[in-house]
Amino acid sequence: MSSYGRYHSQSYAPSAPQEPSYPPSSSGYSSFPPGTPQDVIRSFQMVDRDGSGFIDEYELQQALSSAFHRFNLRTIRLLMFLFKHPHQPLRIGPNEFAALWNCLGHWRGIFERYDKDRSRKIDALELRDALYGIGYAVPGSVLQLLLSKYGDGSGRRVELGFDSFVECGMIIKGLTDKFKEKDRGYSGSATLKYDDFMSMVIPFLVSYE
Amino acid sequence: MSSYGRYHSQSYAPSAPQEPSYPPSSSGYSSFPPGTPQDVIRSFQMVDRDGSGFIDEYELQQALSSAFHRFNLRTIRLLMFLFKHPHQPLRIGPNEFAALWNCLGHWRGIFERYDKDRSRKIDALELRDALYGIGYAVPGSVLQLLLSKYGDGSGRRVELGFDSFVECGMIIKGLTDKFKEKDRGYSGSATLKYDDFMSMVIPFLVSYE
Numbered sequence: 001m002s003s004y005g006r007y008h009s010q011s012y013a014p015s016a017p018q019e020p021s022y023p024p025s026s027s028g029y030s031s032f033p034p035g036t037p038q039d040v041i042r043s044f045q046m047v048d049r050d051g052s053g054f055i056d057e058y059e060l061q062q063a064l065s066s067a068f069h070r071f072n073l074r075t076i077r078l079l080m081f082l083f084k085h086p087h088q089p090l091r092i093g094p095n096e097f098a099a100l101w102n103c104l105g106h107w108r109g110i111f112e113r114y115d116k117d118r119s120r121k122i123d124a125l126e127l128r129d130a131l132y133g134i135g136y137a138v139p140g141s142v143l144q145l146l147l148s149k150y151g152d153g154s155g156r157r158v159e160l161g162f163d164s165f166v167e168c169g170m171i172i173k174g175l176t177d178k179f180k181e182k183d184r185g186y187s188g189s190a191t192l193k194y195d196d197f198m199s200m201v202i203p204f205l206v207s208y209e
Numbered sequence: 210m211s212s213y214g215r216y217h218s219q220s221y222a223p224s225a226p227q228e229p230s231y232p233p234s235s236s237g238y239s240s241f242p243p244g245t246p247q248d249v250i251r252s253f254q255m256v257d258r259d260g261s262g263f264i265d266e267y268e269l270q271q272a273l274s275s276a277f278h279r280f281n282l283r284t285i286r287l288l289m290f291l292f293k294h295p296h297q298p299l300r301i302g303p304n305e306f307a308a309l310w311n312c313l314g315h316w317r318g319i320f321e322r323y324d325k326d327r328s329r330k331i332d333a334l335e336l337r338d339a340l341y342g343i344g345y346a347v348p349g350s351v352l353q354l355l356l357s358k359y360g361d362g363s364g365r366r367v368e369l370g371f372d373s374f375v376e377c378g379m380i381i382k383g384l385t386d387k388f389k390e391k392d393r394g395y396s397g398s399a400t401l402k403y404d405d406f407m408s409m410v411i412p413f414l415v416s417y418e
Contacts, residue, residue: 081358089360089363090360090361090363138407139404139407141404141408142404142407142408142411145407145408145411145412146411146414149290149411149412149414151298151299152299154298154299171414172407175406175407175410176403176407179403179406179407183403188402188403189400189401189402189403190400190401190403190406191398191399191400191401192398192399192400192401192406193397193398194385194388194392194397194398194399195348195350195351195397197384197388197399197401198347198348198351198354198381198384198385198388199350199351199354201384201410201413202351202354202355202358203354203358204410204414205355205358205380205413205414
């Protein structure tokens with residue numbers, strides 16, 4: 001059993017959609033999935049002022065700020081990159097927006113559940129527990145390495161606000177899921193081709209700012 | 210032969226040091242390697258105002274700005290993360306500074322050689338040629354994916370200035386070298402453990418800003 005082996009007993013973990021619903025409807029304006037709550041639709045339409053059916057990163061930042069958090073643009077770009085259609089420019093339509101909203105709702109629930117001292121911050125142990133709770137048993141050394149990228153460089157103990165928590169969570173979950181696709185037997189090892197390895201990893205790297 | 214197989218015939222490609230020289234000398238101030246040019250030592254000492262023997266990210270940005278470029282802090286943090294001692298806080302001593310300076314000199318030479326139209330920008334084809342020139346035959350699809358992260362989201366053709374070129378180069382070279390360590394036979398495939406995969410990738414991810 002691999003160290004991330006708890007995963008396969010779970011299915012509700014928040015995630016970027018594997019196959020975004022495309023292409024848009026014949027009107028050119030892809031519609032929301034059936035059952036999408038009105039507040040989600042309203043949040044999208046309020047920022048899509050030109051009615052193009054797509055929103056850019058600044059509009060997404062604005063759309064999410066009332067219901068969730070004013071995410072920094074780096075997190076916004078990571079979210080867009082993970083949720084947008086792979087062959088489309090960096091923009092989000094109604095389907096992707098609904099999926100992203102749903103995903104952020106899950107992450108917020110997790111954040112609140114594991115922020116046990118109600119500090120609005122998640123520390124290393126709480127992060128480990130939170131990931132374990134959604135089925136990802138991530139080794140402490142891996143989490144420490146990741147958290148060291150969020151510190152101020154002094155080596156002091158790192159705590160994550162909701163913004164960085166979502167970013168960390170999406171990175172760990174996303175990379176683990178990609179790895180798992182190549183490790184169907186949950187052995188903890190996978191054989192990867194060089195091209196696949198690079199293509200797996202690059203979406204999680206830097207975005208232009 | 211793997212697609213990155215040209216690598217092993219080369220040995221001069223710019224790189225983060227595999228084994229930074231540590232610990233510091235008994236005086237507490239680790240010294241520069243023998244033969245370090247005076248301008249490198251001077252650049253370090255000018256920004257290390259408290260004489261601690263270590264510089265932080267802002268000091269590094271300043272130290273590099275006269276000789277190379279005023280790198281944005283994201284690139285500076287990636288460079289620090291790749292060059293610093295793995296178990297030290299985010300700071301750079303003389304040995305790492307000399308190695309980093311040397312590495313940036315190589316990248317500048319490559320940038321100038323492959324910026325054939327002297328536009329001070331490298332486009333996708335020039336980037337491919339530049340990487341091929343130092344021994345990395347990176348598939349076009351991988352480079353396109355990476356470059357798409359540097360665009361403004363519109364899908365327009367991306368060109369990299371020196372700053373982003375160094376970042377891209379360090380990412381491609383760094384990840385490829387890590388992969389290569391696990392693919393000693395240059396087969397183009399490697400078997401990775403989950404923990405190793407995550408630890409390979411995380412240093413190239415986002416840094417706190």
